[in-house]
Amino acid sequence: MTNRPAIQIENCQFRYHPDSDKALLQIAHWQVEKGETVFVYGPSGSGKSTLLNLLAGILLPQQGSIKLDEVTLNQLSNRKRDAFRARHIGMVFQRFNLIPYLTVADNIKLASHFSSHDKPYLQQRSLELMNDLQLDIELLERPASQLSVGQQQRVAIVRALINQPELLIVDEPTSALDSDARDSFVDLLLKQVKVAGATIIFVSHDRSLAQHFSRQLDIQSFMVAGEKHAV
């Protein structure tokens, strides 16, 4: 059972405007195994964020299927898809979506709302993650707006990992950092992913980060109709 792929996409087409004659993304076949770390690159506007939204079940393809661990996202009801996302997928976005006026602790709590774990366990887990990511525990009581960009990014990782997701989806979180800080951010992130045995899909414009990952995907290969994608 553990050999099921983390992600399996078949004959998928997605367009934002249903009557447009050309799909933005066409994916004949794409598979990611559990534990793979995938770096996704491509020019601005090429569909990287769209792919992440499809993987998270936030967008649905007009055609084809997207399966995460054998669960077909587009066959779930909206409610079940929301619950599935909350339990199984951690997300870190370009703008980290921390709620600025809530404390760090409350931001993390919001993400653990759907967790199957109890409160003491979640508290313990957030302390461990804060520690692993070199975040001072005192920050828990600070409003997110009072954190530096680097601290906010690490809190966003804590929040994304709190439910022990099998899949982590990360969209260009490093653009505000200099290159040393970027490398150490990615190092920290990948260490956590490895410990958790999770799979990660990481989008960035910065190709120098690709070396940290086990596999690369040029999103433009998903823009060619009918092509079989060997990546």
Ligand SMILES: Nc1ncnc2c1ncn2[C@@H]1O[C@H](COP(=O)(O)OP(=O)(O)OP(=O)(O)O)[C@@H](O)[C@H]1O
């Ligand atoms: N909600 C939307 N409605 C209609 N078109 C959209 C929508 N969101 C994105 N698009 C279009 O789809 C294309 C792909 O956008 P997407 O955000 O996936 O690109 P990206 O590769 O992530 O870009 P960037 O690197 O600039 O973040 C773009 O042409 C964009 O204008």
